[in-house]
Amino acid sequence: MTPAEVWSLVFHRDGLIADSSLEVLGEARRLGKAMETGTVAVVLGDVPPSGLEILGARGATRVLVASAPQLRTYATRPQVAAVAELIDERMPRLVLVPEVAAGRDLAPRLAARSNLGLVAGCTYVRVDPSGRVVATRPGMGSRIAERVAIGSPGLLMVAPDVFPQRIFDNGADPEIEHVTFDDLPDPAVELVSSKRLEPDDLSLEEAEVIVAGGLGMGGEEGFRSLEKLAAVLGAKVAASRRATDLGWADRAALVGQTGTTVRPALYVACGISGASQHVLGMRESKTVVAVNSDPNAPIFQIADVGVVGDVATVVPELADAFQRGLAAEAGV
Amino acid sequence: MRVAVCIDQTLAPDAVVTLHRARRSVSVAAPTYTSNPTDDWAVAESIRLDGANHIVVFIVAAGQADPLLRSYLAAGSDEAIRVWDPALEEADDFTKARVLAAAAQRWSADVVMCGGRIGENEARLVGPVVAELLGLPQVTAVVRLKADGAALVAQRRVEAFVETVWCPLPAVVAIDRGRSLPYPTLPNRLRARTASIDVWDLPVLGMSAGSLPSLPIEVTAVSTPKPRRKTPVDSRPALDRTIDLLLGRLQGGAGSGGGDALLNGDDPRTAERVVARCLPILRTV
Numbered sequence: 001m002t003p004a005e006v007w008s009l010v011f012h013r014d015g016l017i018a019d020s021s022l023e024v025l026g027e028a029r030r031l032g033k034a035m036e037t038g039t040v041a042v043v044l045g046d047v048p049p050s051g052l053e054i055l056g057a058r059g060a061t062r063v064l065v066a067s068a069p070q071l072r073t074y075a076t077r078p079q080v081a082a083v084a085e086l087i088d089e090r091m092p093r094l095v096l097v098p099e100v101a102a103g104r105d106l107a108p109r110l111a112a113r114s115n116l117g118l119v120a121g122c123t124y125v126r127v128d129p130s131g132r133v134v135a136t137r138p139g140m141g142s143r144i145a146e147r148v149a150i151g152s153p154g155l156l157m158v159a160p161d162v163f164p165q166r167i168f169d170n171g172a173d174p175e176i177e178h179v180t181f182d183d184l185p186d187p188a189v190e191l192v193s194s195k196r197l198e199p200d201d202l203s204l205e206e207a208e209v210i211v212a213g214g215l216g217m218g219g220e221e222g223f224r225s226l227e228k229l230a231a232v233l234g235a236k237v238a239a240s241r242r243a244t245d246l247g248w249a250d251r252a253a254l255v256g257q258t259g260t261t262v263r264p265a266l267y268v269a270c271g272i273s274g275a276s277q278h279v280l281g282m283r284e285s286k287t288v289v290a291v292n293s294d295p296n297a298p299i300f301q302i303a304d305v306g307v308v309g310d311v312a313t314v315v316p317e318l319a320d321a322f323q324r325g326l327a328a329e330a331g332v
Numbered sequence: 333m334r335v336a337v338c339i340d341q342t343l344a345p346d347a348v349v350t351l352h353r354a355r356r357s358v359s360v361a362a363p364t365y366t367s368n369p370t371d372d373w374a375v376a377e378s379i380r381l382d383g384a385n386h387i388v389v390f391i392v393a394a395g396q397a398d399p400l401l402r403s404y405l406a407a408g409s410d411e412a413i414r415v416w417d418p419a420l421e422e423a424d425d426f427t428k429a430r431v432l433a434a435a436a437q438r439w440s441a442d443v444v445m446c447g448g449r450i451g452e453n454e455a456r457l458v459g460p461v462v463a464e465l466l467g468l469p470q471v472t473a474v475v476r477l478k479a480d481g482a483a484l485v486a487q488r489r490v491e492a493f494v495e496t497v498w499c500p501l502p503a504v505v506a507i508d509r510g511r512s513l514p515y516p517t518l519p520n521r522l523r524a525r526t527a528s529i530d531v532w533d534l535p536v537l538g539m540s541a542g543s544l545p546s547l548p549i550e551v552t553a554v555s556t557p558k559p560r561r562k563t564p565v566d567s568r569p570a571l572d573r574t575i576d577l578l579l580g581r582l583q584g585g586a587g588s589g590g591g592d593a594l595l596n597g598d599d600p601r602t603a604e605r606v607v608a609r610c611l612p613i614l615r616t617v
Contacts, residue, residue, distance in 0.1 A: 140358060141343055144349060192485070194494070205510075206509045261512055289610065304609075310597060314602070321604055
């Protein structure tokens, strides 16, 4: 008898399968091989046949498409019900779930419903010689790594960019099985609209990337030069107190004690000395890049990357370099 | 509309964690705790939600969580209830979610709110698990929330997309991003200082220490995380390194600042180096 299969949930939008799902599928195939069993890509909701072709090369030995009218848009309850039913019926060994918004929405609810083990944030998964599956996850705010054994069936959540996308040579296209569900629960939540995110949609507090300018920008015109860098990075422009007081930027852009507190993934501080009032509003940024002409500026104390130089030359150089870097990446 | 905000606390960044490999456990010397940013946002959004006329903050924690609860009272929530029982000492997120679901049900909440996640890679189970246990619809990844009569309109951030959804009440909402907590007013601060914080134990919720479910997984080992990439080691003689450092300082300050060496803005390679450092971050946003 073939051991129970490894499944990988596949999320898609507008008929396109997300990269994160393909990465996780590749990892599922590696585990499937280790356990000498099949790897099944489980697609929730219909995808045009052209969208499914890619799954074989990315690791699926079989494709399972769950179809139902309720699965067309964001719909936790029918999705959870569909996956739970499939798991109950076919008892896979593992179900890998991409840790994206859809996965975070679905997996914990599925675990609670079907009393399944769940390990989130997996960075490594190993199969023991005895067949036991052990996943490594971060714990205590990433201070430690925990190895966690998970029973069958078990849910493993894997974040994007943890595993690379892999290409497999399957010889033949994987078999595609459609399962139609007639009695899924109502979604209850209605999708009103959906659109691609623009930087303008973000408030300063929500922005993941912020380019901020201070007195060192030298004037309104100098301050405007930040806009190009911000456009390249898809960032919001923020300002220190001195820059807003001088009218170079709107009060709404003020970061600091009397303005907004921000926690972006990347904060680029240009011509900002790093007065404590400003630092209070941005010190929780994950990575801080500072550009300042004064090597003793306090901002360098908290910066992860510090550049000593004239903002008038460094900022445009950064904009160009980021444009090249991002273009090169998009071309890969 | 009665709103229950289910929060948790997180270990303060300066806490020192000690590994006990043999016991497969960790201990923290004199642990101090702080709030989760996403929990702050959940409380902030509940306070700003039209029609939220009674807001309670629930936490599963021992008495050290009281200052945190008082800070949320000062910000404008009406009530704080701490659920605690010695049996919850080792509770995982799943057990806590189970307890919080029972608490929200007992309090007859119309909306259960919680923070979407902790940090970067620890998924929060609480919202979806509470929703499943109470049989309620859920909206996760919420960045903006508005009341619409007896329903909610939420904006969700789904990777590169913004979705607007409509959700009937009662419901569970998990907040991923929100506005800052309102600045505490003087009357709220005074009230928060003396307000009584109710403590519920498991029997109050109709649960017992023996019946606490946890996730069917088992921690088999703990370790310190391995760095993903090794930093190249500068193996040159100490004198050479010192000379470089001094030269750097003379040439405009490179190497003189905080943790990392400063880069020289006049060096044409500087921009590339900054970009190389930042591209992995941009990939994640």
